[in-house]
Amino acid sequence: MECIVTFMTSQPSTTSPPPTLALERPAHRNRAAVTPLLCAATGLTFGVLTNLLQGWLPWPWSQLANSGGVWSVLAFVTGAVLAPRVSGVRRIAAAGALAEIGLVVGYYGYAELGRDGMGSLVFPLVWLAMACVSGPLFGTAGAWWRRSDRLWRRVGALGAFGGLFGSECLHSWLTLGYADQAIACAAIACALPPALARTWRERGLSLGVMVLASPVAYAAVYGLLDQISA
Numbered sequence: 001m002e003c004i005v006t007f008m009t010s011q012p013s014t015t016s017p018p019p020t021l022a023l024e025r026p027a028h029r030n031r032a033a034v035t036p037l038l039c040a041a042t043g044l045t046f047g048v049l050t051n052l053l054q055g056w057l058p059w060p061w062s063q064l065a066n067s068g069g070v071w072s073v074l075a076f077v078t079g080a081v082l083a084p085r086v087s088g089v090r091r092i093a094a095a096g097a098l099a100e101i102g103l104v105v106g107y108y109g110y111a112e113l114g115r116d117g118m119g120s121l122v123f124p125l126v127w128l129a130m131a132c133v134s135g136p137l138f139g140t141a142g143a144w145w146r147r148s149d150r151l152w153r154r155v156g157a158l159g160a161f162g163g164l165f166g167s168e169c170l171h172s173w174l175t176l177g178y179a180d181q182a183i184a185c186a187a188i189a190c191a192l193p194p195a196l197a198r199t200w201r202e203r204g205l206s207l208g209v210m211v212l213a214s215p216v217a218y219a220a221v222y223g224l225l226d227q228i229s230a
Contacts, residue, residue, distance in 0.1 A: 035086070039078055039095045043102020046074050050103070051110045061181065066107075067171075068130065068221050069164035069185070074099050075135045076161055079142025089140055096139020100131035126228060130221070138164075145196065155202060158193040159209020165189035166214025171222050189214065 053065035064070055075096035082092050104127045111118040118124060141157035148154055166189040173182035193206030 035082070035091075035095060036098055039098040040102040042078070043074060043099040043104075044106035044109075046099075047103040047106020047108075048110045051107050051115070063172075063176070063178075064168070064181065064185075067168050068127075068134070069168040069217075071100065071103055071131075072134045072138045072164050073161075074103055075138035076142040076145075079139035079144075080146040081142075082139075083143040083146035086143075089143065092143045093136035093140050096137075096142070097132055097135035099139070100135030101128060104128050104131050122228065126225070151202065151205075154198070155205040155209055158196055158202070158206035160213050160217075161196075162189045162192040162206065162210035163213025163217050165192070166210055167217035167221060170214060170218040174218075175222065175226075 050065040050070065054062045056062075057065060078096050078099045079092050082095055086092050086095070104124065108118045108124045108127075138160070141160050144150075144153040145157040145161070148157075165185045169182045169185035169189060172178040172185060189210055190207065193210055194203040197203040197206050
């Protein structure tokens with residue numbers, strides 16, 4: 001009887017949390033706080049780099065560094081990198097937005113401080129507004145491509161990603177008249193979905209979505225910019 005009483009009184013309380021939980025929560029909170037800062041800092045760095053590339057690359061290839069398609073790649077990569085680590089889609093979308101906003105700030109900040117100035121505030125504000133749309137959109141697309149098991153999500157993500165460069169192809173060809181640049185963008189647009197897809201069916205469907213997304217992105221982005229420039 002004495003052994004039974006001793007055994008019962010020595011049992012740990014089931015209501016007390018394991019000691020490891022108290023150690024894991026601060027680390028989780030630290031990661032949640034650091035991730036937005038890293039996204040914004042990466043965007044700032046990428047923005048400065050794209051500004052520098054305009055001076056380093058030969059004409060007309062230098063214009064690719066100053067394009068919405070190339071800029072939106074950062075949001076897609078951000079979503080793909082965070083997908084295994086961040087569970088919520090909203091957090092990934094916010095991370096994509098922070099990366100794109102940081103990119104715009106870095107690009108125009110360097111133009112103001114390191115070059116002859118960024119000029120009018122109209123285009124920086126327009127690109128900031130676009131960053132608030134393209135950042136969450138392509139951040140989510142990157143996460144869908146990386147971890148989603150639904151075919152339509154992966155197809156849509158890859159088709160939209162390829163459509164970025166498809167729109168740059170149309171802009172270089174129809175607006176700027178740069179044939180070499182248009183061919184290069186078309187090659188990238190056609191290569192990305194097959195290279196990143198998992199199956200042949202996914203490759204074919206992604207290419208079809210890319211063909212449809214390219215003129216839509218071209219009309220949405222450059223149609224707006226042309227109206228502002230007019």
